[in-house]
Amino acid sequence: MGIAVKKVKGWGWLGVGTTENGVAKVVLPKAKKGEVEKELSMFDNGANQALANQCADLLAHYLNGEPVALEQIPIDWGTIPLTYRRILQTLKQISQVGQTITYGELARVCGIPKAARLVGQAMAKNPVPLLVPCHRVIRSDGSLGGFAGGVNMKGKLLELEIYIATRIHPSHRSRKSRAL
Secondary structure, three states: OEEEEEEEOOOEEEEEEEEOOEEEEEEEEEOOHHHHHHHOHHHOOOOOHHHHHHHHHHHHHHHOOOOOOHHHOOEOHHHOOHHHHHHHHHHHHHOOOOOEEEHHHHHHHOOOOOOHHHHHHHHHOOOOEOOEOHHHEEOOOOOOOOOOOOHHHHHHHHHHHHHHHHHHOOOOOOOOOEOO
């Protein structure tokens, strides 16, 4: 298992922890490097270090507003409880930069239409935010809902994605787009 910690201007320190099977932990930006390192201490044995470094670099580029292929980064799904894994894998598969989906819509796509709260729990327990873009899941009334990095960071990420999406598809203008 490997770790990579990187400072991103305007965001703070982010971190990545890997296993032999892929990325198992993404630590959202924090003000102090030590806080990130503490969350990654269990991954500090060097395995898959190249992937940890690559992922941290790509996440830094993403946070700097550059279109990157985060979907290509392998995730160690074995570290995620089965209850949440299907929900997170579905979100990863259907989600698009600059688009949002509600908790209820994601529940319906997953085949569990009355489980919006379960979807919310899966988002809260997501060990690989940004790679599985739980920040794109919002409440049915259009408000942001919760986020492990805080509601302000969630809003900042969604605004960043509008910027990225307009670079990819110049006709894209609103985060109110739905991923369906």
